[in-house]
Amino acid sequence: MVWVSHPVEGLEISTDYIGDCEDRINGHPNENCPASEKRSLSSPCLLLFLHLGEPDVHMLTASSYHDALASLSYRFVHLVEEAFNIPPHTFDAFFSAAGDSDHKSSFLPPQHRLKLLKYPPARDAATANRQGVGAHKDSSGWLTFLYQVGSEPGLEVLGRDGTWMAAPPLPDTFVVNFGNAFEAATDGAVCATVHRVRAPRKKTRYSIPFFMGLPLDLTVSEIRSYIPESVKRMRRDDEGEEAVRKTAVSSFLDPRWNSLGESQLRKWIRSHEDVARKWYGDEVTNYYVS
Numbered sequence: 001m002v003w004v005s006h007p008v009e010g011l012e013i014s015t016d017y018i019g020d021c022e023d024r025i026n027g028h029p030n031e032n033c034p035a036s037e038k039r040s041l042s043s044p045c046l047l048l049f050l051h052l053g054e055p056d057v058h059m060l061t062a063s064s065y066h067d068a069l070a071s072l073s074y075r076f077v078h079l080v081e082e083a084f085n086i087p088p089h090t091f092d093a094f095f096s097a098a099g100d101s102d103h104k105s106s107f108l109p110p111q112h113r114l115k116l117l118k119y120p121p122a123r124d125a126a127t128a129n130r131q132g133v134g135a136h137k138d139s140s141g142w143l144t145f146l147y148q149v150g151s152e153p154g155l156e157v158l159g160r161d162g163t164w165m166a167a168p169p170l171p172d173t174f175v176v177n178f179g180n181a182f183e184a185a186t187d188g189a190v191c192a193t194v195h196r197v198r199a200p201r202k203k204t205r206y207s208i209p210f211f212m213g214l215p216l217d218l219t220v221s222e223i224r225s226y227i228p229e230s231v232k233r234m235r236r237d238d239e240g241e242e243a244v245r246k247t248a249v250s251s252f253l254d255p256r257w258n259s260l261g262e263s264q265l266r267k268w269i270r271s272h273e274d275v276a277r278k279w280y281g282d283e284v285t286n287y288y289v290s
């Protein structure tokens with residue numbers, strides 16, 4: 001497992017350039033990661049695990065959880081295929097390089113991501129109405145499996161009629177969101193789930209989303225080619241809903257970044273502009289932020 005971001009690295013921006021009030025660490029499995037980077041002691045997140053004590057135990061727990069969720073997601077996509085009348089095992093083409101089936105894939109292994117989130121409670125009246133995470137669609141992934149730890153509410157999901165619905169934690173359940181890539185692949189027939197988190201008022205809230213990723217060398221046009229026309233034709237155009245949905249960030253509608261890897265990079269740069277300026281420089285950052 002390699003950890004790729006940390007609260008001290010910078011503010012995360014999800015919507016309308018308002019900063020979110022959450023602390024986060026993001027983890028990827030080791031695939032495609034240079035040996036020198038794996039579990040490097042210079043990683044700020046490994047330092048965090050050292051503060052927690054027994055860093056190896058925490059790493060192992062996070063890696064095992066990641067792998068269990070990856071297997072669950074490979075099974076769950078078959079239910080999604082069945083629900084939409086997509087030929088069984090169509091989606092295996094994206095995930096077989098992860099070693100989970102006999103199918104040979106010409107793509108890179110999918111890049112899943114685990115995020116550990118902590119939303120601290122408001123300190124005073126001035127901080128009482130902050131956003132935990134602004135309204136957004138999960139940008140890179142195919143599906144998200146979100147585990148809400150404990151009983152603190154805050155998650156809300158946008159309905160087709162433009163109203164926000166609370167999605168409080170229910171014991172032993174995951175919230176499953178469709179990601180942006182799924183919406184793009186189905187030409188909008190399946191809308192990515194627009195959601196947000198209200199910052200807690202009294203108690204700290206924790207959550208652990210698992211983002212089921214796709215191979216970064218896959219392009220949006222390639223994913224579309226796997227989806228039957230009958231599914232794409234289910235798209236419903238509804239002006240009122242579109243107006244609300246446009247407020248949510250989407251990286252897939254601009255032909256400049258057809259590849260998922262580049263869409264992903266753009267998303268990270270827009271969400272963590274200060275980090276991007278530090279490590280990629282102004283020219284690259286301006287290209288993706290503009």
Ligand SMILES: O=C(O)CCC(=O)C(=O)O
Nearest residue numbers: 117133146155197207209
């Ligand atoms: O904390 C949550 O419940 C949701 C987190 C989320 O939407 C995200 O990290 O993209």
